[in-house]
């Protein structure tokens with residue numbers, strides 16, 4: 001039923017995520033100002049809230065007294081989709097500083113992030129962190145209920161209310177919300193989407209309270225994961241850790257008196273938006289030297305250190321590339337108050353310094369490194385003008401960079417090199433693949449990409465682009481809605497992309 005450029009119509013929806021879809025900063029007059037996030041997820045989900053008259057529950061990024069000040073309206077010049085959400089549609093959750101430290105840096109990023117990326121050696125388990133996680137999930141559940149009550153008052157008797165919870169920060173919230181709603185006899189449809197991988201049973205069970213996490217998630221009617229393997233892992237965990245009756249083919253889990261549906265819902269990007277940016281953005285990289293591009297949050301799961309080492313090997317194994325090819329690595333600062341991330345930055349700084357010292361000439365250096373964020377238009381120009389995108393995470397839920405690169409190949413297509421350990425590797429079949437743990441393999445994939453004929457590049461990119469254009473972010477929204485089995489689900493014919 002889905003066609004290109006058809007936008008689904010959502011019922012009144014409460015979107016729930018750890019962070020609200022904007023950052024608050026003090027303006028020149030001391031008042032709070034909203035700075036909208038331009039990230040793919042927010043761009044996709046904000047219209048759902050704006051258009052459905054829905055509400056957004058999340059943390060504002062502020063603590064204490066500051067958090068109690070009223071949320072401002074969007075700046076009149078803000079033209080991002082978030083600007084369509086009024087302050088009355090925002091339900092902020094207030095968190096204490098210590099509680100946040102334990103819940104977010106401790107449990108979410110210190111435990112679940114590495115564990116779910118199958119890196120248990122990096123995961124720390126502290127019961128006080130998990131206690132804070134339970135407490136914060138409770139706070140979110142309470143806030144979601146006040147949002148639901150408001151929507152219920154406003155809507156028709158038979159109108160369904162959708163609650164859509166996002167990501168690993170809120171895995172206990174579904175069953176908490178279900179319990180509260182049932183106590184008040186309010187009927188809601190509860191859906192959850194996990195943006196990171198769901199690990200295999202043998203990894204997941206390392207978490208001491210793993211059964212509680214499953215029980216939390218099973219509060220939903222439907223659970224979405226990026227790819228089928230994550231769905232299968234989840235269903236398998238329910239069978240082995242909770243003893244649930246499951247259907248592994250149709251991805252169903254029986255729990256209590258309900259059947260929970262589990263669905264692979266691979267996220268897409270706003271393809272047309274990136275394509276348009278690439279068509280319009282001014283040229284930023286000139287010259288005849290080829291550029292290999294890496295774009296990531298600075299995170300150990302993204303395999304940036306391993307990638308840079310493979311790039312060093314390229315010049316040793318294939319000296320013909322010295323002076324001809326360089327790596328442009330954009331690393332967006334992330335979780336900078338966590339020691340592990342600070343150590344990673346230091347390691348990368350030293351490594352890049354050493355390699356540049358070894359190979360640079362007065363007119364060329366092998367690695368250009370931007371530690372910071374660039375505008376989306378500049379990013380689109382980088383994507384467009386790079387001969388190769390090197391997307392080599394050690395593990396990644398999906399990876400949107402691979403998809404955005406493809407959308408921006410509007411002239412003289414480049415080559416995508418993709419790790420099979422990213423969810424994107426499941427569907428982007430025409431990419432070259434390499435094992436990021438084996439630098440020889442990465443290095444040979446680079447050689448192949450850099451010497452690929454134009455015919456082969458055009459053919460591979462055409463197929464990659466076609467798939468991402470159809471399976472774009474609106475298709476993901478629509479697939480989520482279909483998975484929720486709502487009544488009155490009708491697409492509108494707005495032109496969206």
Ligand code: GDG
Pocket residue numbers: 038039040041195196267295296297330332372373374375376379396397398399400401404
């Ligand atoms: C999580 C999962 C999953 C990057 N640098 C700049 C910039 N970006 C934008 C990219 C892209 C986004 O950040 C990164 O998305 P990824 O998907 O690559 O990675 P995570 O942040 O780890 O996201 C991941 C995703 O959730 C969605 O479900 O795919 O697996 O880990 O959109 O464009 N944007 C701008 N300047 C930059 O310098 N403007």
